[in-house]
Amino acid sequence: MSKDDALGFLRHMASDPESAQQVVAEYNRLLRDLAREKGFEFTDAELTEAAEALKDASAGEVSDGALTTVVGGDAVIKHGEDEKFFLDPPHMP
Amino acid sequence: MLSEEAAHAFVDERLVDDEGLCAGGQGGQAIPEVLLIVPPFLKPGSPALGAEILAAACRSQGMDCDVLYANLSFAARVGDATYRRIMIPRHGKPLGEAVFAQEVYSGLPHPAPLFATATENAPNFPWDEPAAGERCYDICRAQTPGFLEETAAAVADLAPKIVGFTATVQQTMASLAIAKTVKALRPEIFTMLGGDASRLPMGQALAEIAPMLDCVVAGEADLVFPHLCQDYLQGGASPPWVIECAPPTELDQVAAPDYSSYLRQLGDLQAAGGLPETYPNHLLFESSRGCWWADKSRCRFCGLVHAGYRRKSGARIVAELRAAAERHPGVLLQAADCVMPSGMPHEILPELIEDGFRHPLQWAIRPDLTPAELLLMKKAGFAHVQPGIESLCPSILTAFRKGARAHQNIALLREGRSMRLDVTWNFLFRIPGDDLEEYAGLVRLLPALSHLQPPMTFSSIVLQRTSPFLEDAGRFGFHEVRPSPVYRYLYPPETRIADIALDFQGRWHSALDEAPELRADLEESLRSWMTTWRDPGTHPALFKVPLAGGRVVVQDTRPCAKEAIVLGDAKYADALAYFDAPRTKRQAEEVAGAAVADLLEHGFVIDWDDRYLSLVTRGHGRSRTAA
Numbered sequence: 001m002s003k004d005d006a007l008g009f010l011r012h013m014a015s016d017p018e019s020a021q022q023v024v025a026e027y028n029r030l031l032r033d034l035a036r037e038k039g040f041e042f043t044d045a046e047l048t049e050a051a052e053a054l055k056d057a058s059a060g061e062v063s064d065g066a067l068t069t070v071v072g073g074d075a076v077i078k079h080g081e082d083e084k085f086f087l088d089p090p091h092m093p
Numbered sequence: 094m095l096s097e098e099a100a101h102a103f104v105d106e107r108l109v110d111d112e113g114l115c116a117g118g119q120g121g122q123a124i125p126e127v128l129l130i131v132p133p134f135l136k137p138g139s140p141a142l143g144a145e146i147l148a149a150a151c152r153s154q155g156m157d158c159d160v161l162y163a164n165l166s167f168a169a170r171v172g173d174a175t176y177r178r179i180m181i182p183r184h185g186k187p188l189g190e191a192v193f194a195q196e197v198y199s200g201l202p203h204p205a206p207l208f209a210t211a212t213e214n215a216p217n218f219p220w221d222e223p224a225a226g227e228r229c230y231d232i233c234r235a236q237t238p239g240f241l242e243e244t245a246a247a248v249a250d251l252a253p254k255i256v257g258f259t260a261t262v263q264q265t266m267a268s269l270a271i272a273k274t275v276k277a278l279r280p281e282i283f284t285m286l287g288g289d290a291s292r293l294p295m296g297q298a299l300a301e302i303a304p305m306l307d308c309v310v311a312g313e314a315d316l317v318f319p320h321l322c323q324d325y326l327q328g329g330a331s332p333p334w335v336i337e338c339a340p341p342t343e344l345d346q347v348a349a350p351d352y353s354s355y356l357r358q359l360g361d362l363q364a365a366g367g368l369p370e371t372y373p374n375h376l377l378f379e380s381s382r383g384c385w386w387a388d389k390s391r392c393r394f395c396g397l398v399h400a401g402y403r404r405k406s407g408a409r410i411v412a413e414l415r416a417a418a419e420r421h422p423g424v425l426l427q428a429a430d431c432v433m434p435s436g437m438p439h440e441i442l443p444e445l446i447e448d449g450f451r452h453p454l455q456w457a458i459r460p461d462l463t464p465a466e467l468l469l470m471k472k473a474g475f476a477h478v479q480p481g482i483e484s485l486c487p488s489i490l491t492a493f494r495k496g497a498r499a500h501q502n503i504a505l506l507r508e509g510r511s512m513r514l515d516v517t518w519n520f521l522f523r524i525p526g527d528d529l530e531e532y533a534g535l536v537r538l539l540p541a542l543s544h545l546q547p548p549m550t551f552s553s554i555v556l557q558r559t560s561p562f563l564e565d566a567g568r569f570g571f572h573e574v575r576p577s578p579v580y581r582y583l584y585p586p587e588t589r590i591a592d593i594a595l596d597f598q599g600r601w602h603s604a605l606d607e608a609p610e611l612r613a614d615l616e617e618s619l620r621s622w623m624t625t626w627r628d629p630g631t632h633p634a635l636f637k638v639p640l641a642g643g644r645v646v647v648q649d650t651r652p653c654a655k656e657a658i659v660l661g662d663a664k665y666a667d668a669l670a671y672f673d674a675p676r677t678k679r680q681a682e683e684v685a686g687a688a689v690a691d692l693l694e695h696g697f698v699i700d701w702d703d704r705y706l707s708l709v710t711r712g713h714g715r716s717r718t719a720a
Contacts, residue, residue: 031646034660046641053638054646054658057712 020055027051103161103247103358125159127151127322128253130244132260132267133167134180134189137359138374142429143288144259145350147318153348154319156326160354163244163271164264169367170236175229180263185555185577185596188226192233193266194583196241197273204230204582237270245274248282255283255322257310260290265299266583272305283307283325285332287314293337295558298592300335302585307331312338313382313400315347340400344382345409349416352376375425375455378417380410384431386459390494393569394483394521396557396595397431404434407441414445418452425453425477432481433458438466442473450474457481460497460505464673467505471512480505482518482548486535487702488528489521494561499702500675506545511636511710520551520619522605523612525570529604532615534701539618540653541696541708544633547622556597563597574599635697636712637669645669647697647709655695664688672698672707681705 028051035042042050129148131141144160151158168176179189191204208226248256248271256275258268265286272284287310291299296311303309308331310318317338325331341347355373362368381404387395388402405413417426433456434440452474460480462470470478482502484490490499502518509516522532556563556571566574576594584590605612626632633651640646643663650657661669668688672681678700681689689705692698697709 030658031660034658038660038662040644040660040662042641050638050640050646053640053712054648057636057638058634058648 020059023055023058024048024051027054103361124251125157125253126326127156127158127255127257128248128251129158129160129257129259130248130268130271131160131162131164132258132264132271133164133193134176134263134267135164135259135261136180137165137168137173137176137368138372139377139427140350140352140355140373141259142350142377142379143261144257145352145355146315146348147257147259147287148354149348149351150315150319151322154323156319156322158322161244161247162355162358163240163267165355165358165362165368166244167233167236167240167267169362169365170240171229171232173369175232178225178229179233186226186579187263187583188230189233189263190266190583192230192237193270195234196237196270197266198585200585202582207579207582241270241274244271245278248275249278252279253282254326255285257285257287257318260286260288262289264288265290269303269305272303276305283331285310285321287311287318293335294589294592295595296337297335298589302588308333309335310338311335313340314338315341340382340403342403344379344403344405347405349413350377352421373421373424375427376417376421377429378413378426379429380405380437381430381432381434385435386432386496390496391561392496393492393494393561394524394554394557396560396563410437411441411445414441414452414454415448415450418450423453425455428454428456430457438462438469442469446472455479460502462505464508467508467512467514471514475514477515477517478509479517480509482506482516483521485520485538485542485701486522486527486531488526488531489524492524492526498704500704500706503542503545503699503701503708504675504706506542507706507708507710510545516546518546518548520548521554522551522615523553523603525601525603527604529608529611532605532608532611536611536614536618538699538701539622540651541699543622543625543651543653544635544710545708547626548619549623551616551619553603556599558595558597566599571599571601634710635708636710637666638712639666643667647695648712649695649697651696653696659695659697665691668692669697669707669709672705675702675704675706677704 028047031042031047031050031054034040035047127148129144131144135141140162141160148158148160171179179192186207186209188204188207191207194201194204205227208224208230256272258264258272260268268286272286275282276284284306285308286296286299286303286306290296291309291311293311296309300306300309308321310321310332314321317336321332321336352373359368359372363370363372381402383400383402384391384395384397385402385404386392414426437456446469450473454470454473454475455477456470456475457479458481460482462480467478480502481495481497482505483493483495485499485502487499490497490502506516506518508514554562556566556574562569562571563574566572574597576590577596577598579596580588580590580594584593605615635647635649635651635654637645637647643666645661645666647659647661647669648657649655649659665688668685669692671685672692676684685692689698692707693700693705698705698707
């Protein structure tokens, strides 16, 4: 998987959680290839667990990203359903 | 008109029947003997902590005291977006002060030079579009006469004996303008001004050009102000023209604020559609004043600290937090402290967490908090931290006497991402004695940090009143220091500007001045990092997930990633985890051995500030936690 593909996965996960099984299958395939390349031994169950964990973590990165969008001033900025305020940092120019 | 309704509502709530005034209780509020006014441009999303503390202190002494949030009615008049655009003095340009200065003093030059803002060093500020300054200024100016007239009329109707103004950032000129209008209607009302803008020598210089003020109170007036008012109300002598207050030494003696006035006035304006329903977006509390670090070693750029460090007891802080969380469910509680008291997380948070407390909290912290302390904060409800990161350059942090190292700053950004904490920080550069090689190294380093939260702004250092850099400018390489020219748009020519100014300019030599290409590269790298984080869902990620058998998988979506997915054996996982803490080169070679080269090559570990440090955050699987 290229890094662009991986990033695509992240976005995909955030927008379409129903495709989770497809994503897990893709991660499973990637991990299997990597494990073979490295000479690591994984059981099918371990691979699936790892793929699930990667899927969850990727989805978490996207959803959490929505909470940590950088905004400025003391604004309330709308991002979809989320609203975020920002507080005056010290030493602001 | 909306603000007129609000002003009338404020008065009407205190007038209950045909027979005149109500002394409080059901159906109305007491007519205040002391009225504290919060002028524009305090942010509308939260109440004024200082004014509310003073009001509570006056009430505890038996006086009728209320707080009039004139800033809210002005925000409703000009529109929330316009107000917010003006309220923060961008790049040292206090446009909000200019709005009201034109009402206070005649003959001031037109403040057009304050309109322009440098958007390029804050690309994520949403309202800094070109011409926004002029447009918002014009809107505010058009509304100012009506606002002053109505506010003064509301004050005159209430007929308090004393009117006090709280002036912090960009509130001085609005205070003077309201005081001038009130005095024209009711010259017998005694007018006072206090707040950060009136500390000495600023307060003295201000008093000399503010005949509409009867008294300027300098310093922390928590204990002094109620006695001044009481003496005056009881027919004693008027307070002196300028009075300097000794700060309270025991903060547990300071009254707790009551935000009901703010919430009532806000609610009235929201009901009329004048302000967003999202307000209040935070409420303020305080656990300390001053800075405990500054008592050891003052950061040389910092102009925030004025008095010695004092803090409330843990029991008092816990009680205030519990009460505020119960009274205002879900509303962020933001500490007004310069910095969180040392050891605070372990001192108070376990008790709160054990009792089931989980409430949005925000505190300014030092960047050397441990992951364990950050985790406690996260569990207690912290979503945002303000860690006092001003640079990632080791030599600049040393020159600042910051007491935190660059690798600690980066580690905090990493932990913030791992724990889903919003980390607010700014990047300062271009100081005397800075190091060109270090800047060049930083430009090479920044792409590896793209998954960590970027600074909100970046800028050359600003000289601020009371900062060691200003107070001992020559020693630190600052020459020809003088007040910022913006003050000529605010104050009459006879003003002692050097005593009233907050921001100063000067000349100094930075290595970057001789390397414009490097400076451009640095600024572009910072800008790119910031804009990458503008949209949710596109932030680069670099996280690890532990696998069976002690193995690890790392996913890397940074633009500089060598591989998107890296699988590591148990030794590799251990080596990566070893660098969660900063390590010396010798430690790295002795403990992590052969894995180091691979970790460095992938940019999972960096060699910066004489330390090797992991940049990899922790992934969050279903069975895993933020810890």
